[in-house]
Amino acid sequence: MDRNIIDIAITATHVVLYEYNNTKQSSWEKKNVEGTLFVTKRSDAPRFKLLVLNRSSSENLDVPITASFQMQVKDPYLIFRDNPVSTDFIGIWFHDGKERDQIASYLEQVVSSLIKIEEMERTHPPPQSLVSEEDEDSARQDAGVALLSTLTLGSNDNAPAAYRVATGQELKPAVGDRALAEEPTTRVPLSTHQNLVLDKKSLQLSLLSLIQDERFLDLIHAQYLKVVHRRADRQQQENFARK
Structure with missing residues (x-):
């Protein structure tokens, strides 16, 4: 569809x-x-x-x-x-x-x-761009994929579908009505988007789409916990060294 x-x-x-x-x-x-x-x-x-x-x-x-x-x-x-x-x-x-x-x-x-x-x-209206409308439309369409392709999300098996599309991985086959609603998406090579610069609106919309995904939040939370634990370990080692 x-x-x-x-x-x-x-x-x-x-x-x-x-x-x-x-x-x-x-x-x-x-x-x-x-x-x-x-x-x-x-x-x-x-x-x-x-x-x-x-x-x-x-x-x-x-x-x-x-x-x-x-x-x-x-x-x-x-x-x-x-x-x-x-x-x-x-x-x-x-x-x-x-x-x-x-x-x-x-x-x-x-x-x-x-x-x-x-x-x-x-x-805060965006500044006037010198980029052609065709280039701007293309950049906006790829913005979500570009943002996702620059993120390190850990295990790809648990990553949101949008991330797996961005990194060129196969999506699992859909079944029944879901297959009709979500037509197979063309795989996008990661290297295609590595140098794309996102404008403010595209960044906002891409983040909005991601933040609604529970799996994405789980991955971000897992990374957050790793940082917290590393800081705690480092602090514990510094305290031990002072003693």
């Missing part, structure tokens, strides 16, 4: 879409869309998307998650609209209420982060 998907952040097993109808007794009407829901991470804008792979027809739900995305949980639905002036409301019914709450919590974190990034851009 989308060649720019680099990872699947969170999923829900089965959802059904409803649309709020203002003209017919202000009621919810079931749409012919139901299936597995995915919140995906992408290599370019929009950096996040909400997808529902429809098992009833070829009409899938494909919604970009931006700073203007609005939602609320109103049992039994997660209700959203993709811009503040829209009068169209979509309700997503979840087979599992816990999955609905997890999806809602994750989307709130993403939208909050995107809003902060937009505020930073308005407050």
Whole structure:
């Protein structure tokens, strides 16, 4: 469905879409869309998307998650609209209420982060660049991969999917609906991106994408603990030497 998907952040097993109808007794009407829901991470804008792979027809739900995305949980639905002036409301019914709450919590974190990034851009606009638009677009698309390729994350087997793509490793084959949502990504040689300089926005978006990944946080925390333990050992040795 989308060649720019680099990872699947969170999923829900089965959802059904409803649309709020203002003209017919202000009621919810079931749409012919139901299936597995995915919140995906992408290599370019929009950096996040909400997808529902429809098992009833070829009409899938494909919604970009931006700073203007609005939602609320109103049992039994997660209700959203993709811009503040829209009068169209979509309700997503979840087979599992816990999955609905997890999806809602994750989307709130993403939208909050995107809003902060937009505020930073308005407050500190980037300087005018002399680079051509084509070169700039190419650099932005590769920015996430370039950032990941310069990080030392320890064991590659436990690294986030985005990191394994950046370093040219094979992704494990996806199964079922997940395979359809996340099309195999072209392997990128590490040397291609080693000299790429990230602009501020690309760096922000790349870090935002990474910080949502629990596996990435686990790896960073493990490195942090190594540093703490080394400092403690060094301090202990210095104290022993003084004695």
